[in-house]
Amino acid sequence: MPEKVENIYYPLPAKVTEIIDETPTIKTYRFEMEKPFTFRAGQFVQLTVPGIGEAPFTPSSKPGTSPELEITILKTGRVTDYLHEKVKVGDTLGIRGPFGKGYPLEKMKGHEVLVVGGGVGLAPLRSCLYSLFENIDDYKRVSIKYGARTPKDLVFTYQHEDWAKMPKTDLKLTIDNPYPGWSGTVGVVTVLLDRENGFDVDVNDAYVVSCGPEIMLKFVTYKLLDIGFKPEQIYLSMNRRMSCGVGMCHRCNVGPYYLCKDGPDMCYAKIKDYPNVFG
Amino acid sequence: MDSFFLPEEKIGEFTEHLSRFGKVYRYEQSSSGARLRLLSEDDYGKYSFPEIRAAEPAKFLFIKAKRKLAEYFDSSWKTIAIEEEPKVIIGLKGCDLAAIKIWDNVFRDDEDYKDPFYISARENTLLVGADCTSAGENCFCNLLGNKPFPAEGEFDLSISPVDGGYVVFIGSERGKKALDGFSMQNASQEHLKQIENRRNEILKALEEQNSKYKTSTPYRELVEKNPESPAWAKHGETCVSCAACTYVCPTCFCFQIYDKPGPDGKYERFLVLDSCKYPRFSFMAGGLNPRGRLVERFKHRYNHKFFHYHWRYEQYACTGCGRCIENCMGKIDMRETLKDIEKQEQSHKQ
Numbered sequence: 001m002p003e004k005v006e007n008i009y010y011p012l013p014a015k016v017t018e019i020i021d022e023t024p025t026i027k028t029y030r031f032e033m034e035k036p037f038t039f040r041a042g043q044f045v046q047l048t049v050p051g052i053g054e055a056p057f058t059p060s061s062k063p064g065t066s067p068e069l070e071i072t073i074l075k076t077g078r079v080t081d082y083l084h085e086k087v088k089v090g091d092t093l094g095i096r097g098p099f100g101k102g103y104p105l106e107k108m109k110g111h112e113v114l115v116v117g118g119g120v121g122l123a124p125l126r127s128c129l130y131s132l133f134e135n136i137d138d139y140k141r142v143s144i145k146y147g148a149r150t151p152k153d154l155v156f157t158y159q160h161e162d163w164a165k166m167p168k169t170d171l172k173l174t175i176d177n178p179y180p181g182w183s184g185t186v187g188v189v190t191v192l193l194d195r196e197n198g199f200d201v202d203v204n205d206a207y208v209v210s211c212g213p214e215i216m217l218k219f220v221t222y223k224l225l226d227i228g229f230k231p232e233q234i235y236l237s238m239n240r241r242m243s244c245g246v247g248m249c250h251r252c253n254v255g256p257y258y259l260c261k262d263g264p265d266m267c268y269a270k271i272k273d274y275p276n277v278f279g
Numbered sequence: 280m281d282s283f284f285l286p287e288e289k290i291g292e293f294t295e296h297l298s299r300f301g302k303v304y305r306y307e308q309s310s311s312g313a314r315l316r317l318l319s320e321d322d323y324g325k326y327s328f329p330e331i332r333a334a335e336p337a338k339f340l341f342i343k344a345k346r347k348l349a350e351y352f353d354s355s356w357k358t359i360a361i362e363e364e365p366k367v368i369i370g371l372k373g374c375d376l377a378a379i380k381i382w383d384n385v386f387r388d389d390e391d392y393k394d395p396f397y398i399s400a401r402e403n404t405l406l407v408g409a410d411c412t413s414a415g416e417n418c419f420c421n422l423l424g425n426k427p428f429p430a431e432g433e434f435d436l437s438i439s440p441v442d443g444g445y446v447v448f449i450g451s452e453r454g455k456k457a458l459d460g461f462s463m464q465n466a467s468q469e470h471l472k473q474i475e476n477r478r479n480e481i482l483k484a485l486e487e488q489n490s491k492y493k494t495s496t497p498y499r500e501l502v503e504k505n506p507e508s509p510a511w512a513k514h515g516e517t518c519v520s521c522a523a524c525t526y527v528c529p530t531c532f533c534f535q536i537y538d539k540p541g542p543d544g545k546y547e548r549f550l551v552l553d554s555c556k557y558p559r560f561s562f563m564a565g566g567l568n569p570r571g572r573l574v575e576r577f578k579h580r581y582n583h584k585f586f587h588y589h590w591r592y593e594q595y596a597c598t599g600c601g602r603c604i605e606n607c608m609g610k611i612d613m614r615e616t617l618k619d620i621e622k623q624e625q626s627h628k629q
Contacts, residue, residue: 007349251561
């Protein structure tokens with residue numbers, strides 16, 4: 001009998017058990033796998049929409065081992081359009097993974113953690129928050145800064161209150177433009193990094209994890225550097241077109257790093273000198 | 280290394296013997312240049328030895344332009360047996376053999392992930408190398424540290440033409456086994472001397488024709504340190520994104536995966552070779568494209584070969600075969616681009 005090797009391209013079936021409408025364009029899909037699935041915060045999976053294609057997502061659910069998994073998805077391309085329009089509870093999709101390194105949770109122990117999210121970018125950060133909250137004693141403090149275009153575009157609003165109540169944790173929200181009935185902060189997410197908006201994170205002691213659209217990551221990074229953070233303290237969830245997820249198709253690079261193997265969260269110090277970091 | 284003399288008239292028997300290992304592919308000289316052919320029994324004895332590497336790289340026998348990766352959800356595809364139809368490739372030149380290590384690093388020797396399809400093809404292929412008997416005008420293997428003859432450790436068997444026939448070198452246990460029961464006399468000192476002399480001559484010719492392109496700075500440093508060199512725009516100007524360079528390149532293997540509905544309610548997943556030269560190679564859902572501009576894509580191929588790949592595997596993903604030069608309708612010459620980056624760097628420093 002010839003030797004058999006795992007087929008790294010085969011997706012494992014994952015049944016959709018619930019679909020939560022987060023915003024008009026974002027839904028959270030809950031999946032049940034046949035066997036328990038293990039991932040660390042920040043690791044990603046390749047989600048297969050059968051016959052349509054695959055796309056990479058970082059789960060938004062609690063890291064660890066469970067047959068259940070949640071992925072929060074913005075409708076923004078061929079695969080996700082189909083997902084939003086056609087996929088229903090009871091359908092079977094596919095999952096490969098987990099891939100990538102995940103967030104540097106060990107490194108952040110004993111320090112403050114600043115979490116900066118934009119739009120659907122809060123999805124991977126939620127899995128990071130679950131890990132932080134689980135071991136909150138290990139961290140000095142967790143500050144969450146989250147922005148979206150309008151109040152209707154904020155995700156996980158049903159959990160915000162619980163997060164704000166967590167010990168050593170604070171949550172600040174902002175929306176891009178004034179909106180009827182919104183009395184909170186207005187402006188892109190970087191305004192939450194201004195002292196006048198209550199920013200009091202110790203820039204010498206904190207690690208930053210950020211996820212959002214490329215343009216947001218760019219201005220968040222510049223702002224962080226401006227207020228005194230060093231590139232070594234900043235971790236960005238980078239976006240690149242990805243296909244294999246396992247470092248073979250060689251397209252998701254930022255400089256010499258492949259986001260699938262070396263990321264997708266990259267320390268800014270490692271990538272800052274390469275061209276087109278922010279697209 | 281063991282070496283034997285194979286008289287010209289016994290090439291048919293030799294090939295027939297190797298066919299016991301598997302299907303025989305052989306590089307042969309034809310009216311349209313050197314080509315890779317799948318042989319039938321009648322062809323074994325008719326061998327026109329090509330002087331230099333052929334138009335086709337051997338990559339398509341290892342990393343297919345399109346290959347099925349899975350049918351899902353069908354759990355029989357969860358694991359893949361390492362079994363592929365065994366084959367023999369005769370006539371791999373030094374540059375083509377050098378490419379194999381470059382695939383191995385990615386598809387076979389990665390610590391975390393193995394490509395079962397590549398490993399199947401690799402394990403079941405007998406590699407028969409061959410000397411170059413001249414230097415092609417676009418050949419620059421010497422600039423990449425490669426040789427116009429098979430390098431030790433990279434082949435199972437190799438053949439080198441001499442007066443009246445060929446010298447067969449045994450490069451591996453597998454090669455030796457493939458020749459079990461095929462009797463040949465030891466190669467003579469004269470034969471070996473003839474080979475050595477020719478190799479030295481060709482090396483000299485390569486040194487001469489490429490001396491004007493030689494850079495004093497290693498390629499990695501040139502490419503890594505000069506992302507803004509004006510040489511990129513200058514040499515990339517005639518690129519039309521046709522992807523001929525990546526198609527003929529023995530080491531360009533960037534691919535993408537696509538899915539489609541299959542028979543019996545199942546779905547099929549395929550791998551297709553892609554090219555960084557295509558505008559949508561890096562295009563993301565949502566519209567962002569970090570390499571949307573042609574010059575960025577032009578630069579990327581050099582970056583991948585001389586910087587990114589080297590950063591990870593400490594070797595270049597280019598063997599100096601010169602196929603990209605030969606096939607470029609924009610007449611882009613990689614050697615000139617790299618040399619010009621150095622020139623621009625020096626003039627900038629002054």
